[in-house]
Amino acid sequence: MPNRGWEFRLLGPVEVGQGDTTITLARRAQRCLLGLLLLDAGRVVPVGRLLELLWDDDPPANARGILHSHVARLRGTLDPDRTGSRGFRLLRQGDGYLAETDVGAVDVHRFRDLVGQARRSAGPGGRSRLLTDALACWRGPLLADAATDRLRDRLGVGLEELRLAAIEARAEAELECGRHRELLPELADLVRQHPLRERLIRAHMIALYRDGRRPDALAGYRRACGDFVRELGLEPTRELHELHDRMARADPSLHFEPSRASARRRSWRWSWRGAPSWTPRAPGYQPV
Incomplete structure (x- = not known):
């Protein structure tokens, strides 16, 4: 789906922006849920996995009801007419949910894509520019105001290492x-x-x-x-x-x-x- 609206920032505090407008989701659980879905944008995330991650493997008895309530609030904020007119839809598919958006609108995926482009770039000047743009996606730790340290470690396997490797590769390109x-x-x-x-x-x-x-x-x-x-x-x-x-x-x-x-x-x-x-x-x- 081409991005016509929201941009999502997960590398740091969770933010949603559209043009000059930035909104902050008030509830930590909603920010965390949005992050979980966007990290797997375009793929169905089973409800069971969402419950495990949101409640650290110990969901309460009414966890499904709470999850569905959070989903409804996210839809009301980000896709109120349920048409995807703002470049985002949150769909129920089977026993799971799917966030449909342009992956380029999500900073985590944009970071990975730019690093991949840099790997394929032959010239040091091009590599440096691409890696500079990639590193600019980072404003802080993944889901800084939404995830616990334990959850962040589970979700971000290899991500911090990739950031450091990008810093190293950019320095090498600059030296070249x-x-x-x-x-x-x-x-x-x-x-x-x-x-x-x-x-x-x-x-x-x-x-x-x-x-x-x-x-x-x-x-x-x-x-x-x-x-x-x-x-x-x-x-x-x-x-x-x-x-x-x-x-x-x-x-x-x-x-x-x-x-x-x-x-x-x-x-x-x-x-x-x-x-x-x-x-x-x-x-x-x-x-x-």
Whole structure:
């Protein structure tokens, strides 16, 4: 169904927008129900599954009646004439419900689609733009004001990992474009937040090196070694060690040179698919 109206934001507090108008559903349970249905937009979600998720596997005796009441309220707000004129319909099919809308109107699906487009993009500039747009979909945790932490973990398997992989891939694409100096503040902050993610450490080291800060890049490696041994009882992978050795030798091939852009794209494509790492990975990990 082409989207002619509502846009749905689930990455952060649940919001529904249409043009300049944004509405907030007052009841947490309604926000949660809408999120559950939109995460599976275009597919029937069985009533039994909705009851389990809404009530954390312990629904009350009158749970079905409460669910049907929430469905009626959602329809009254989002599709009052029951025609889908605003780009959304909530349909009963068998013993389940189906949210019918353009998946591009749901930020979660738009995020995944943009990441997929970035994977297929040959040029670093295109990858960076697509990943920037994808990451802009995020305003906070999935269903931030609607789901419990336990429910969020059940619903978002692999989603946070995909966000971090997109951040890493965008940083790598930006480095390919020669934007190491502009990237440094962001990478420094990301490495502080995620000290065990080798792709971020690698990108930060390269950005420092290309900015003429070789001692800081080498210090970053030593700091990473300490973090890995302390937290995991392991050292970083051979690839990060080899990068350190190349920097220690002042390998000139590590500097950005536009004339070698095509060769650099080939060497970075390996990282794009996900560098080997001892970093613990969430279930559903999918490298960008």
